[in-house]
Amino acid sequence: MFYREAGDFSTTYSEDSQTFPIKFDRVRYYVVLAVAFLVVPFIVNDYWLNAVLLPFLIYAIAAIGLNILTGYCGQVSLGTGGFMAVGAYACYKFMTGMDIYLMGADGEWVRYALPPINIFFSVILAGFVTAFVGLLFGLPSLRIKGFYLAVATLAAQFFLVWLFNKWSWTYNYSASGQINAPTRGVLGYEVTGPTAEPWAAYLFCLIFVVVLAWIARNLTRGSMGRRWMAIRDMDIAAEIIGVNPLGAKLSAFGVSSFFVGVSGALFFAVYLGAVEVGEAFGIQKSFLVLFMIIIGGLGSIFGSFAGAAFMVLLPVLLKNILVGTLGWPTDLAAHIEFIIVGALIVIFLIAEPHGLAQLWRIAKEKLRLWPFPY
Amino acid sequence: MKDTIESYVTPDGRTIGGVLMEMKNITLRFGGVTAIKDISFDIREGEIRAIIGPNGAGKSSMLNVISGFYHPQEGEVWFRGDRRPPMKPYQVAQQGIARTFQNIALFEGMTVLDNVMTGRLTHMRAGMLAQALWKGRAEAEETENREKVEKIIDFLEIQSIRKTPVGRLPYGLKKRVELARALAAEPMLLLLDEPMAGMNVEEKEDMSRFVLDVNDEFGTTIALIEHDMGVVMDLSDRVVVMDYGKKIGDGTPDDVRNNQAVIDAYLGVSHD
Known part of the structure; x- marks a missing residue:
C-alpha cells in the first residue's frame, strides 16, 4: 500500500499541523473532490439526487454542526430538528421577501417589505439567524450539564416546532400552514423548485458542504477547537488554563447552530421543496442526526460524513435488496428495514463505541505497516 | 530580616526579588468549617516556596484561593503590588x-x-x-x-x-x-499541587530536577505543596507550615525543621 509516512518529512510546523499530513491521504482527498465536482454533476439523475446525494450532503452539514457542539465541546443537544426548522423558515422568509414591522418616529408600527434575497445569500442569512437562536438556547449550558442540558435543548425542539405552527407570519399566512420553496436560481441556473436541474441542485449543496467542512476543520484544529475540547474533557482544568467557559460554550452553540441552520435551509429549499414543520423537523430528526454523529464518531469531521452516509445509504441499500432483488412486498420490507437498521446501530455501538471514524483510524494504523506488521 | 529587604542572593547563587504575591489575613470558611484561619504569607519573585502540613491542614484550599476557585470570606490577595479583586479562575490564569x-x-x-x-x-x-x-x-x-x-x-x-x-x-x-x-x-507564578504524589524515587528525582530547572532557566516563581519532606527541604527557599487551617511556621527549611510547633504538629505532642 501507499499509505505510509515513510519519506514524508515535515520541515515546518505548519506542514506538520496540516489536515492530511500523509501524501497518500492528500492525493485521495483531491481525487474525491475532483470526482465530486467534475464527474458526478454529469452523471447525476433524479433518483440518485433525491434518494442519496442530497440527503447525504445536507445531513452531513447538520452532522458536522452537531458534532462541533456535542463531539468537540461536549454539550449534548436534542434540539437539532428545531434549529433546522429555524434555518428552513428563516430561509423561506428571506427568499420570499420578508415584511418587517418597525416602530416609526410617531410611535406607529410601519411595515417595511424587504425584496426577495438571492437563494445563496438566503441560506447563509438563515444560518446566522439560527446561530442567534442557538446562542439564546445555549445560555443555560453554563449552569446545567449533561442530561439536564439535553432536556433543556429538548424543550427548544418542542418550543420551536410549536412556534412555527402557531406564528402565521413565519409561513406567510398560508392556509395549509406549509411553506413551499418558490423557484429560485443562482447565476441563472435554477436550484430550487420543481423545475430545477439535478446537477445544479447537487452542485449548490456540494459547495456549501465543502466550504463548511473546511471551515469546521479550521475551527477545530486551531485555538477555538482546543478551547472546545478542553471544556469537553475537563471543564475545571479548562478554566484554570484560561478558557472562559461561557465564551467557549456559547461559541460552540453559535457555530453549531449556524451549520444546522444552513442544513435546515437546504433541506427545505433544495431537497423537500415543501415543509410542514412537525413532520419534517420533529424530534425524530434530532435523534437521526445524533445517531449519525454517534455512529460516525464524536469529535471527527470525517465521522460526520461517515455517519451521514451510513444513515442515508443503509435504508436505501436495504430497500433495493429487499424489494428490488428479493421481491418482498414494500410494507413488509419497510418494517424489516427498521428492524435491521435498529439492530445494526445497537451492534455497532457495542462493537465500536467510538464510531466509524475510529474504525477508519485503526485501519489507517494497520495500513501503515501492511503487509509487514513487524 | 529577609522580609524587609528588596532582594537577596541565595547560597546557590540565584537572585530572589521583591514580593510577587502576598496573602493578607486570609480566612476561608465552608459553612461552619473554617478551612483557613487568618493566614498571611508572601511569595517573592524567583523563589521556590513550599506549603506543607498534615492532611486536612488547608494547603490545597490555599492554592485554590490563589487560583481563584475559592473566594475567602476575609483577607486580601495582593499580586504584583495590586490588590486583586475577586476573580474567576480563567481571569487568574490570564494574569499569569x-x-x-x-x-x-x-x-x-x-x-x-x-x-x-x-x-x-x-x-x-x-x-x-x-x-x-x-x-x-x-x-x-x-x-x-x-x-x-x-x-x-x-x-x-x-x-x-x-x-x-x-x-x-x-x-x-x-x-x-x-x-x-x-x-x-x-506563567509568572506556577502553583504545583503535590507534583510528586504517587511517584517512585527515580520519578521524584526527575521531577525535582525539572522543578529546579524551571525555576533556574525561566526564572519562574514556584509555590508547591508536597508531602515528601526530603524533597521539600532540598528544593525550597522558604516553607510555610500549616496545621488545622492555621499557620504554625514560616521560614527557611532549617528554621522550620527546628521549630517546636512544627515538630509537634508532625510528630504529635503528649498531653500531660
Missing part, C-alpha cells in the same frame, strides 16, 4: 498564574501536543473569522505558539510522545505533561 492538580487534570481525549498547546490559549487572540478561514493571524499564531511549545516539550523530554493521546500514558508521564501544559503558559 498557572497550576497543576493533585490528581491529574489533563484533557484525556487530546494528544500530548494539543494538551500542551492548550496552555498557550491565554496568548492566542485570533478572531473566529480568521480561524474559520485559517488565514492571517490564525495561521501565524499557530506556528508561533507551536515553536514555544516545542521548546517546553524539549525541555521536559517528552518529544517521543508528542502525538500520543494522553489517555494512553503512564502516571509519571502524565504528571510531566501537566507540568508542560502549565509551563507553556509562561
